[in-house]
Amino acid sequence: MAALINVPAKARRGDAIEIRTLTSHIMETGFRRTMDGAVVPRDIITSFTCRYNGTEIFRADLFPAIAANPYLSFFTVAKESGKFEFEWIGDNGYSSTASASITVE
């Protein structure tokens, strides 16, 4: 699925950098009903993880109160050049990944 990742391409070693992520997902709450009264089953992303060169640096548990197309931003210290890997896991076996690279000087 489509994801937008915003990571600075370059950073100074030791700086705290902001990572912004956006992924497309309906985040159906499971509390809505159709016109004829049937509950629309829940379909949300329940977990988000970010790894920096293999080490987990940020994790989040998401609930139905997170808006559709979940946006998350957080910080990490730029320690070495390499790769950020992002993973979203959700209901009905949903799984999606993305990655971004950074040069640290």
Place this chain on the structure above:
Amino acid sequence: MPTTRRQFLGLAGSVTVIPIVTLRPVDATPAMLNAAIRNVVGEAPIRAGRIKLDIPPLVENGNTVPMMVSVASPMTTEDYVKSIHVFNEKNPQPNVGNFYLNPASGRAQITTRIRLADTQKVVAIARLSDDSFWQVTADVVVTLAACTEEVN
């Protein structure tokens, strides 16, 4: 057993006193919110301060409300924020999100967008590395509610 006027008034008096006593300790927050918070915090005391919650006081559309939580912390290996937990008062579920940080985060700040089903209170709690808990609450007025509308 005959009921005297004095006994009757005594009973009526005790009945009216009970709700006041039970409402006070929970500080007018619904039981579900309290239970969700206790589920994370346990019996530890929750203090006010150190944590900041940026959320608009009035929102047009509860379907997507920007929210930023930050904690005043040096983020060193000795003193850092372990996690940030966000709760709400009147959505169908009290949890909004749990966010796990570590010393390598550099700055204890997260941003996301949330849903609010009604005008209500939003609570953010930070757990620091010494396992102390810090809380902040914000009141948000919502004009168009999220979550509960019909699907066409």
